[in-house]
Amino acid sequence: MEHGVLQAQPDQWLRKMLPDEPVVFFDPELLQANARTFIAGFPGLVTYAVKANPRPEVLANLAAAGIRAFDVASPEEMRAVRSVYGSCALHYNNPVRSLAEVGAAVAYGVSSASVDAFGELDKLAPLVGIEVAVRFRLDVAGGAYDFGSKFGASEAEAVELLKAVKARGFVPSLCFHPGTQCQRPEAWARYIEAAGRIARSAGVEILRLNVGGGFASDRGQGAPNHGAVFAAIEAAARRAFGAAPPALLCEPGRALAAPGVALVLRVKAVRPDGSLVLNDGIYGGLAEWRDMPAGEMRLVTADGAARATSMAPRVIWGPTCDSLDRLPYPVDLPADVQAGDYLFCPGMGAYSQSIATRFNGYGPGDPVLASIGSGH
Ligand SMILES: Cc1ncc(COP(=O)(O)O)c(C=O)c1O
Structure with a gap:
C-alpha cells in the first residue's frame, strides 16, 4: 500500500461510491x-x-x-x-x-x-x-x-x-x-x-x-x-x-x-420496534463494542441531507441470523435515522479488524486510504 497518498475524504467517498458493505478507512x-x-x-x-x-x-x-x-x-x-x-x-x-x-x-x-x-x-x-x-x-x-x-x-x-x-x-x-x-x-x-x-x-x-x-x-x-x-x-x-x-x-x-482506522457501517433497516439492523455487528467490525463502552457513531446521509438534531437511543443489531448479534446497550443517534444512512465510527483500528469474522458472509473488507482527520 502506498504511504502518504490519500485518495479519499470519507464523506465524499461514501456519497460517490454508495457502498453497501462495511467500509474500513485507513489513514497512514x-x-x-x-x-x-x-x-x-x-x-x-x-x-x-x-x-x-x-x-x-x-x-x-x-x-x-x-x-x-x-x-x-x-x-x-x-x-x-x-x-x-x-x-x-x-x-x-x-x-x-x-x-x-x-x-x-x-x-x-x-x-x-x-x-x-x-x-x-x-x-x-x-x-x-x-x-x-x-x-x-x-x-x-x-x-x-x-x-x-x-x-x-x-x-x-x-x-x-x-x-x-x-x-x-x-x-x-x-x-x-x-x-x-x-x-x-x-x-x-x-x-x-x-x-x-x-x-x-x-x-x-x-x-x-x-x-x-x-x-x-x-x-x-x-x-x-x-x-x-x-x-x-x-x-x-x-x-x-x-x-x-x-x-x-x-x-x-x-x-x-486505534487512531488510524475508521469503520463505516450502513443502516440496512429500521425494524418495526425502532431498532436498527446494520451491515456489520459483533461478529465483524463491532466485535470490541460487545465488551467496551461505546464510542462515537456519527451519522452520514447518502445524499447529504440533514437529519434531526434531537437524539434518541436505538437498539443495534448486526446483519447475521444470530439473535446474540446485538450491541449490549442502545446507541444515541439522530431521531429520524433511516435505512441507507451511514454510521461513521472513528478510532476503530484496534481489536476490530483483528477480531472480525466472516460469519454469515459478513465482516469488513480491505481498507480504503483516506484522510480521516479532515474527512467531512
Ligand atoms: C501481554 C500484552 N501486552 C500488550 C497488550 C496490548 O494491550 P492494549 O491494547 O490494551 O494496549 C495485551 C493485550 O491483550 C497483552 O496481552
Whole structure:
C-alpha cells in the first residue's frame, strides 16, 4: 500500500461510491503522527502489541514511525512482523505456550519472553540466555475489564519466579498489564511500586520493567491524557527503584493502532420496534463494542441531507441470523435515522479488524486510504 497518498475524504467517498458493505478507512499519516507523539512522550522503549492489528499496512506504518520491537503472542504474529520488518526485535509475551510454539520462537529468534508460572519457565529451557520477564498481577481497578483474572503471578509467587529466572541463566525482568483502555495513572503507579517490592524481596536486579499496554484510545469520547500516565510511570519508577531504576518499556496495542482506522457501517433497516439492523455487528467490525463502552457513531446521509438534531437511543443489531448479534446497550443517534444512512465510527483500528469474522458472509473488507482527520 502506498504511504502518504490519500485518495479519499470519507464523506465524499461514501456519497460517490454508495457502498453497501462495511467500509474500513485507513489513514497512514494519522497513524504515524499519533505513534510519533506516543514514542516521543514515553520515558523508555515503545514496542507494539501486534494482536491489536496485525495487518501489514499497520505494521509497516508503525515501523516507519519508529517502532523497532514488537510484542507477539503466537508464531503467526512472529511471521507477520518478520515479513514486514526482518530485523526487528520480537518480545514473546503470551505467558502460556506449547512446546511446539517455543520451538517456533527459537526459530524466529525472539529476544525476550514473559512467564507467570514455574511450568511455563520450564518450557523456556531451549531459549536459555534470553530476557525473561515475570508477569505479576494486582487487584487494581482502572482497565475496561480485569486482565488479572487470566494471567499473572501473585506478588509472593513472582518473588520466587524472579529468583528462578536468574538462577536458570535468563536475564531477569518484570512485567504487568493494568487492563486495556485504562484511564487511571494510579493503576500503573501501584504496579510499579509492587515491582520494586518484588525485585527487593527476591534480591534480584532487573534489566527492564515492562509497564504493559492498556493506554487508552480515543473512540470519539475525547483524547486520552497519555502525558499524565507517562509522568505517573516515571515518578513511580523513581520512588520504587531509587536513583538507578530499570529501563522502562511498554507494549501498547490499542493506543497505537486505534487512531488510524475508521469503520463505516450502513443502516440496512429500521425494524418495526425502532431498532436498527446494520451491515456489520459483533461478529465483524463491532466485535470490541460487545465488551467496551461505546464510542462515537456519527451519522452520514447518502445524499447529504440533514437529519434531526434531537437524539434518541436505538437498539443495534448486526446483519447475521444470530439473535446474540446485538450491541449490549442502545446507541444515541439522530431521531429520524433511516435505512441507507451511514454510521461513521472513528478510532476503530484496534481489536476490530483483528477480531472480525466472516460469519454469515459478513465482516469488513480491505481498507480504503483516506484522510480521516479532515474527512467531512
Ligand atoms: C501481554 C500484552 N501486552 C500488550 C497488550 C496490548 O494491550 P492494549 O491494547 O490494551 O494496549 C495485551 C493485550 O491483550 C497483552 O496481552
